Amino acid sequence: MMFGFTEEQIANFGLTFGLTAFMLYMVFIILQLARESKAGRFGTFVLFLGLGVGLVGFAAKGLIKFFLAGIVE
Numbered sequence: 001m002m003f004g005f006t007e008e009q010i011a012n013f014g015l016t017f018g019l020t021a022f023m024l025y026m027v028f029i030i031l032q033l034a035r036e037s038k039a040g041r042f043g044t045f046v047l048f049l050g051l052g053v054g055l056v057g058f059a060a061k062g063l064i065k066f067f068l069a070g071i072v073e
Helices: 007-036 040-072
Strands: none
Touching: 007 040
């Protein structure tokens, strides 16, 4: 127990909010990369397509697991 929370609660909080904050920071990095390279609209789209697909896939995996767990139980 730490600060009245169990290890599982702390890990769950870190995984949900910490990882969300990290993913938002990665979106900010992609935007900065597009801005500094003067990529334009199409270049920014390509950057988000190439670098952001992993973020979307990771988020989709979480949503799929959430909905399937609700159906199974």
